[in-house]
Amino acid sequence: MNRISARFFSLLSLCLALGMFVTGSSQAAGLLTPNDGITPALKIKQHHVDVVIEDGYAITKVEQVFSNPHANDLEAIYSFPVPEKGTVAEFTVWIDGKPVTGEVLQKQQARQIYETEKQAGRDAGLTEKDSYKTFDISVSPVRAGQDLRIRFVYLQPAHVDTGIGRYLYPLEEGRVDEQKNAFWSGNDVVEEQFSFNVDIRSGYPLDAVRMPHQSQAIITQHSAGEWNISLGMKGGATEATLMDNEEAERKAALIPTTAVAAYSLDKDLVVYWRHQEGLPGVVDLVTHKPDANSRGTFMLTVTPGDDLQKITEGRDWVFVLDISGSMKGKYATLAAGVQRALQRLNPQDRFRIVLFNNRANELTRGFENATLENINHYINALVNVKPGGGTNLYAGIKHGIK
CATH class of the missing domain: 2.60.40 (Immunoglobulin-like)
Known part of the structure; x- marks a missing residue:
């Protein structure tokens, strides 16, 4: 060929x-x-x-x-x-x-x-x-x-x-x-x-x-x-x-x-x-590296077991949002999506909102209870955010999972 x-x-x-x-x-x-x-x-x-x-x-x-x-x-x-x-x-x-x-x-x-x-x-x-x-x-x-x-x-x-x-x-x-x-x-x-x-x-x-x-x-x-x-x-x-x-x-x-x-x-x-039903969860990891001197890539597939019990207690949610300059014209759609997600939380849930551009910062004060008052307050706060600056995705993810 x-x-x-x-x-x-x-x-x-x-x-x-x-x-x-x-x-x-x-x-x-x-x-x-x-x-x-x-x-x-x-x-x-x-x-x-x-x-x-x-x-x-x-x-x-x-x-x-x-x-x-x-x-x-x-x-x-x-x-x-x-x-x-x-x-x-x-x-x-x-x-x-x-x-x-x-x-x-x-x-x-x-x-x-x-x-x-x-x-x-x-x-x-x-x-x-x-x-x-x-x-x-x-x-x-x-x-x-x-x-x-x-x-x-x-x-x-x-x-x-x-x-x-x-x-x-x-x-x-x-x-x-x-x-x-x-x-x-x-x-x-x-x-x-x-x-x-x-x-x-x-x-x-x-x-x-x-x-x-x-x-x-x-x-x-x-x-x-x-x-x-x-x-x-x-x-x-x-x-x-x-x-x-x-x-x-x-x-x-x-x-x-x-x-x-x-x-x-x-x-x-x-x-x-x-x-098949009733089997435990499975983690599949596929890796690829072109040569010894190159950076490799991987894909991780997690298949949860169906034997897990239904979640009945409250859940913790973390929203990590890109507010860099590249999001101008797109941020309103992103904020609207987070707004819809917040409005669907259960009263026993908690949430955090992390924003990042050149650096990461937290809009919330740690985990907030998903009360109607807190949800409305942070929806209004999101609307007032103005995108700008560079993009440090690593900082945003690191802050979100800490």
């Missing part, structure tokens, strides 16, 4: 060069549309999705094959969504049968190189995040009468709440901008092959996995914490099929290896899993 130096450039434009977190609604997944706005969207011949959910992360790999039936080479725009808190890890396009992998560059530099390569008649591509939280990739050329293969990979934190996990593969249109939707409304039907495969590897035992509204999905349990969901057939009923390993192997032998044709990419695919 070629690591691109001057052929293909993937732009993820944030201050960090290692990835971009995006949020918001999305367009239908994986559409390749000629950028002249006149030529119809290219046909989707294949669409394959492989997901691994493990150690608090979901890694999604998408591969698509498009067909250009037109007589001319085209410059096209490939648009795909990334879910909330997702970050793109890889983008590869096959041009003339050769894989070319994206490289992260500064936005202006990437744009200049893309234009230079395109004008020179060489293969080029450019990835940019648009204001609607999708990624747009300009690909040139898309060869006349040939197929174009695209693969991208993104990561996202696994969503688990009160023992229920949920993974969503976005396919529905976001309906964010009517003009853009009109441009992108095109072919969302897979002509030949579609497959969707999810591997769940949980350190916490699971007692159920389901995929609603997909009757042809095959759900297989390998162990207490390892499950697989496979979909490659046209669905019609409302429930998936649950099997053990032996039964899954028997049924797999009866299923064609190629997926059923004409699968419409117009509905989100959702997978749920449920932790």
Whole structure:
């Protein structure tokens, strides 16, 4: 595989060069549309999705094959969504049968190189995040009468709440901008092959996995914490099929290896899993360090045990607020959120309010009882705070937890 130096450039434009977190609604997944706005969207011949959910992360790999039936080479725009808190890890396009992998560059530099390569008649591509939280990739050329293969990979934190996990593969249109939707409304039907495969590897035992509204999905349990969901057939009923390993192997032998044709990419695919009841809490720690001389990162996932007793006594709350200059224009919304939270406290609760910019200070005098008088007093005090200065997040957190 070629690591691109001057052929293909993937732009993820944030201050960090290692990835971009995006949020918001999305367009239908994986559409390749000629950028002249006149030529119809290219046909989707294949669409394959492989997901691994493990150690608090979901890694999604998408591969698509498009067909250009037109007589001319085209410059096209490939648009795909990334879910909330997702970050793109890889983008590869096959041009003339050769894989070319994206490289992260500064936005202006990437744009200049893309234009230079395109004008020179060489293969080029450019990835940019648009204001609607999708990624747009300009690909040139898309060869006349040939197929174009695209693969991208993104990561996202696994969503688990009160023992229920949920993974969503976005396919529905976001309906964010009517003009853009009109441009992108095109072919969302897979002509030949579609497959969707999810591997769940949980350190916490699971007692159920389901995929609603997909009757042809095959759900297989390998162990207490390892499950697989496979979909490659046209669905019609409302429930998936649950099997053990032996039964899954028997049924797999009866299923064609190629997926059923004409699968419409117009509905989100959702997978749920449920932790077993009555188990103690679990702490999962995932670390990463590129090399011995670099600073590492970690992700800590805490799964509380469901054997904890319901809290009946009063609770202590600490609100840590950023009042630096960067919060001008945003502080009113932040203060309104704290106001709503204070108004929902129980009478036996207590609260503190910590403010920070260059340094941290406490608006309250230690823990205050959540009486109506105290709540109204500090709501008024918050309204009168004026943002300004720098940002010392560490000081704010340290003061808040002391």
